[in-house]
Amino acid sequence: MNVDVLEDERQHHFVLNMGPQHPSTHGVLRVLLKMEGEYVLDPQPVLGYVHRCHEKIGECKPARSFMPNTARMDYLGALIYNQGYAMLLERAAGIEVPKRAEYIRVITSELNRIQSHLLWYGAYLLDLGAFTPIMYAFDDREHILDALEDVCGSRLTYCYCRVGGVCKDIDDKFIERARAFIERLRGRFPMYENLINGNVIVQKRMKSVGNYTPELCARYGVTGPLLRATGVAYDLRKAEPYSVYSEFDFEVPTEQTGDAWAAFNVRYREIEQSLRIIEQALDKLPEGEVMADKVPKKLRLPQGDYNCSVEAPRGELSYYLVSDGSDVPYRIKVRTPSYSNLSVVPEVCKGMMIADVVTSMGALDLVIPEIDR
Amino acid sequence: MQTLNSYAPEIIRIVIAVAGAAVVVFGNALIMGYMERKLAGHFQRRTGPMEVGYHGILQLIIDGIKLMSKQLVIPAKADKPLFMLAPIISFAPVFLPLLVIPFSDRIQAFDLDVGLLFVLAVASINVLAVLVGGWASNNKYSMFGAFRAVAQNVAYEIPMLISLLAIVFMTNTFSLRGIVEAQNVWFIVLQPVAFLIYLVCMVAETNRAPFDLAEAESELTAGFHTEYSGMSFSLFMMAEYTNMFIVSCIATVFFLGGTSGIPLPYFEYTGIIWFLLKVYFFMFFLVWIRWTYPRTRFDQLMNLCWKYLLPISLVNLLITVVVVKL
Numbered sequence: 001m002n003v004d005v006l007e008d009e010r011q012h013h014f015v016l017n018m019g020p021q022h023p024s025t026h027g028v029l030r031v032l033l034k035m036e037g038e039y040v041l042d043p044q045p046v047l048g049y050v051h052r053c054h055e056k057i058g059e060c061k062p063a064r065s066f067m068p069n070t071a072r073m074d075y076l077g078a079l080i081y082n083q084g085y086a087m088l089l090e091r092a093a094g095i096e097v098p099k100r101a102e103y104i105r106v107i108t109s110e111l112n113r114i115q116s117h118l119l120w121y122g123a124y125l126l127d128l129g130a131f132t133p134i135m136y137a138f139d140d141r142e143h144i145l146d147a148l149e150d151v152c153g154s155r156l157t158y159c160y161c162r163v164g165g166v167c168k169d170i171d172d173k174f175i176e177r178a179r180a181f182i183e184r185l186r187g188r189f190p191m192y193e194n195l196i197n198g199n200v201i202v203q204k205r206m207k208s209v210g211n212y213t214p215e216l217c218a219r220y221g222v223t224g225p226l227l228r229a230t231g232v233a234y235d236l237r238k239a240e241p242y243s244v245y246s247e248f249d250f251e252v253p254t255e256q257t258g259d260a261w262a263a264f265n266v267r268y269r270e271i272e273q274s275l276r277i278i279e280q281a282l283d284k285l286p287e288g289e290v291m292a293d294k295v296p297k298k299l300r301l302p303q304g305d306y307n308c309s310v311e312a313p314r315g316e317l318s319y320y321l322v323s324d325g326s327d328v329p330y331r332i333k334v335r336t337p338s339y340s341n342l343s344v345v346p347e348v349c350k351g352m353m354i355a356d357v358v359t360s361m362g363a364l365d366l367v368i369p370e371i372d373r
Numbered sequence: 374m375q376t377l378n379s380y381a382p383e384i385i386r387i388v389i390a391v392a393g394a395a396v397v398v399f400g401n402a403l404i405m406g407y408m409e410r411k412l413a414g415h416f417q418r419r420t421g422p423m424e425v426g427y428h429g430i431l432q433l434i435i436d437g438i439k440l441m442s443k444q445l446v447i448p449a450k451a452d453k454p455l456f457m458l459a460p461i462i463s464f465a466p467v468f469l470p471l472l473v474i475p476f477s478d479r480i481q482a483f484d485l486d487v488g489l490l491f492v493l494a495v496a497s498i499n500v501l502a503v504l505v506g507g508w509a510s511n512n513k514y515s516m517f518g519a520f521r522a523v524a525q526n527v528a529y530e531i532p533m534l535i536s537l538l539a540i541v542f543m544t545n546t547f548s549l550r551g552i553v554e555a556q557n558v559w560f561i562v563l564q565p566v567a568f569l570i571y572l573v574c575m576v577a578e579t580n581r582a583p584f585d586l587a588e589a590e591s592e593l594t595a596g597f598h599t600e601y602s603g604m605s606f607s608l609f610m611m612a613e614y615t616n617m618f619i620v621s622c623i624a625t626v627f628f629l630g631g632t633s634g635i636p637l638p639y640f641e642y643t644g645i646i647w648f649l650l651k652v653y654f655f656m657f658f659l660v661w662i663r664w665t666y667p668r669t670r671f672d673q674l675m676n677l678c679w680k681y682l683l684p685i686s687l688v689n690l691l692i693t694v695v696v697v698k699l
Contacts, residue, residue, distance in 0.1 A: 016513050016514075017513075022594065023590055023591050024591040024592065038517075038671060125667060126591060127591045128591070128667035128668060129582060129583065129585070129589065129590075129591055129666075129667045129668025130666060130667035130668075131413070131417070131664055132416055132417050132664050132665060135417035135418055135419065136417075136418065195665075199667070201583055201666055201667050201668075201669055202667055204669070204670070204673055205667060205668075205669070205670055205673075353670065353671065353672065354517075354592050354593075355589070355592050355668075355670045356670070358592050
């Protein structure tokens with residue numbers, strides 16, 4: 001009897017192994033799709049292809065040496081990951097960061113966020129079969145990378161933040177470049193809107209794909225643009241303002257429909273909000289030092305457990321650190337947004353066509369090394 | 374002797390025609406390969422091939438040599454004879470439609486009375502090749518691509534034929550030459566609806582973006598030709614480019630008056646210049662939309678055909694018939 005059922009299943013369904021090498025899983029995500037014709041009955045993500053034990057590495061060396069590892073978790077939001085970890089250690093050790101350093105962190109983090117969103121914008125449309133937008137997005141993104149390269153020394157996996165500030169002050173050239181970039185990107189928005197956002201095929205592909213609700217997001221811990229696409233205006237920069245975000249005037253874009261099109265629009269509008277933050281930060285940029293004075297060479301964190309959350313491009317990023325009083329952390333745990341966001345796939349993508357699975361996974365904006373740390 | 378005399382010119386004609394068709398097929402593949410890469414480059418704010426020759430003009434020749442010298446990889450569990458046969462089934466028939474296309478008044482191999490039907494019949498063999506190739510690859514993505522291609526091509530041949538039938542009713546002939554000669558006014562003016570329907574079907578019929586569901590590289594890696602490499606892959610590509618050429622020729626013959634244009638000396642031969650200009654305008658259009666639009670979803674593609682194109686083309690045909698009869 002049981003064998004018959006299995007045999008029946010084998011004849012009617014088949015399993016499509018999407019990934020770990022597949023053009024639209026962007027990295028090494030593997031999704032097992034049980035298919036019936038074009039329809040996906042049961043999508044199951046399989047993880048573990050780029051696991052590098054980052055958290056364990058963090059427990060083997062002095063706390064501040066973990067900073068470069070944070071950049072390698074989410075290579076698109078490296079500065080924000082840097083900032084979160086630096087804030088965690090500063091909170092633990094009770095170090096006051098100079099105002100100018102906080103502003104610089106905000107400026108570079110927001111540039112990093114725009115860079116991440118631009119890459120997602122191009123790659124997502126590539127998933128939908130449009131080749132050209134990624135080139136335009138990369139064209140804009142390149143300006144950010146060039147500017148950040150000058151101050152941070154690297155283009156992708158930054159290690160710019162230090163405990164107590166940032167490693168290098170920004171110069172007039174950087175400020176000029178950032179202002180020129182803001183102007184340039186604002187000039188490019190009408191083109192993006194005409195070419196892509198207004199395109200009827202784009203809209204038809206995205207609208208009513210995925211049915212996210214606030215309840216579903218709460219159940220899986222989905223945060224970031226996907227949560228805001230369901231109408232919940234939850235953004236850590238507003239909800240519990242860290243750093244100097246409370247000093248800036250910006251909005252949290254939300255949409256009501258909870259589909260891929262809503263997530264697309266939320267991300268797209270966030271780029272403009274980040275531009276606003278950078279503009280204000282550049283205007284108000286205070287003079288002064290970029291490193292705190294009394295940062296001890298050997299950073300001993302007082303015994304206890306510490307937590308720090310920041311808003312990464314893909315959602316809420318939390319660091320959790322347990323210290324036993326020595327300079328090596330007893331335990332580091334990172335709560336990365338894509339891991340939780342990916343966990344909705346089996347529920348949301350059930351019964352979709354294969355093309356829609358690609359669309360809704362693209363809307364999650366997955367960065368695989370951040371899921372597998 | 375008598376027999377030989379009567380046959381000899383015919384045989385020479387056939388040899389010249391086949392040689393000419395081969396020149397068109399390979400020449401078009403070279404031009405289109407270069408044009409596509411160059412245009413795609415410029416649409417995307419890059420330069421395209423620049424290294425080999427002046428502005429990369431020899432790039433395609435180098436590519437051809439590379440593809441020919443590559444090993445043909447046959448997947449372990451593939452159906453070997455069918456796997457090798459599929460590119461040939463795809464490529465071999467593309468010569469035939471070229472024989473009946475009136476490039477100019479004197480440059481046409483045969484003027485068949487059923488020219489249109491011949492072209493459409495031969496062109497639809499391509500879908501068989503896609504099905505065979507996708508099936509024989511023993512790859513799930515390939516099979517998906519093949520199934521999609523069959524559903525898509527069968528669906529889109531119907532509105533395509535019906536939109537062209539409207540013109541056949543106006544001219545009372547299936548002969549391509551006859552249709553060119555009947556155009557005092559280009560039929561794009563008299564039959565704009567049929568033209569638009571044909572334009573959409575043309576893209577779907579050649580499996581090009583935004584209707585490249587059979588390839589769909591972001592969903593199906595490369596669809597039906599996932600497992601093909603080297604020369605067997607380039608046969609598929611050459612067949613695709615030639616199919617684009619053929620549907621563009623049909624569009625030129627039916628809607629843009631074939632060779633008609635500003636008269637040149639020796640017009641019975643030089644009309645080919647106007648003809649090819651119009652054909653490559655359509656080819657440019659195909660490349661242009663491919664690099665601009667995202668891909669549609671499969672059910673949306675089928676909806677477009679069965680819910681919109683087919684009824685509209687039928688109504689268009691009905692109106693044409695009524696007007697012609699009056």
